[in-house]
Amino acid sequence: MDFKELQELIRILEESSLTEIEVEEEGRRIRLQKPGPPAVLQPVAMVPVVAPSAPVVADPSAAETEEVDEACSLPTIDAPMVGTFYAASAPGEEPFVQAGDTVEENQTVCIVEAMKLMNEIATKFAGIIEKVLVENGQPVEFGQPLFAIRAVE
């Protein structure tokens, strides 16, 4: 990215309601932030609604919102169907993955179940699980992000 592109990026950030932009290309990451109240709309838009038992609203404390913001800027592993999210293969077992874990391509990260159809969800690329976005046992919607994952070359 050259200076002109960077200026353009700053302009976009200033003129938008966003509080943060992060761009990664050729191994360099540029993150721009501006002060101001966190844009609450953003996480709501990024995490399509969600189990009735786990409303998104909650108390958007600054720290928490920022964390969600960052997670939302990452690629996600999404639910391929409506179902129940299971973090482990059986109750009492260790979760397949936790935040901070390094995962390989095609590694099982969770199970989504509907009608005793146990769908093992696997990664499409190697990376680091940045955040687990749903609780064990929670109902999930089609396309709902389950994990934020940071790709690793």
Add this chain to the structure above:
Amino acid sequence: MTKSAPYAELLKVPLETVFVGREIVTLDVIDSTNTYALKHGKEGMVIVADRQTAGRGRLGRTWHSAPGLGLWFTVVFEGMWKGLSFAAALAVRDALADRCELRIKWPNDVLFGEKKLCGILIELRNDLTVLGIGLNVHHTPEDFPPELRDKAGSLESEVGGTWDRCKILRDVLTHLDGKVMLIRKSGVEAVRAEWAAACNLIGRRIRSGPHVGTVVDIDSHGALLLDTSSGTQTIPTGEITYLDGG
């Protein structure tokens, strides 16, 4: 191909199916037919074993598969097969319909009266879908562990008479093939509607976790749509309690 005596007949006379049973693997003993299928499965393959040493239910529960007493088999599909849960339960019910009236209990058990005779476990991994069916056939009540005796039964213990596992398997595979071809041709809706009618839940008042309401429909994933005081809730799976008796 490994031969196993109880299912030798299965290999002698080809099935009259299009898709299911293109290849049949019969085994004397295996850890679990689903596990075998996830490792070695191919489209349309059927794996049947006389004994399972580690038969599985959902979420790591064990499926009690006593040697020689039941029908333990898996059918393999490539890709994600919507509607397979519906097809499987209906195929088992229909295959046995000339001798007994089985009922389907949400989310996906097959019962005679109040006793569970058949369990279905579908697993998806790497674009391979394996449909495992366990059907209790020759068990006496004493063949089940004490903690299961109130809930589990077999065709012989509940319906009575003598049953031939090989014939049952042929019939279930034939019916399953019919349902699978119907889904391919007409989509999930045809089997969904039939299944929803069979499980007899629409209009029932139930509790599922914190939600209480009336079941208004069952969606194409098999989830219950529950009309509650706070709007419609989707219940994808889990335990339910009937609040209207019965």
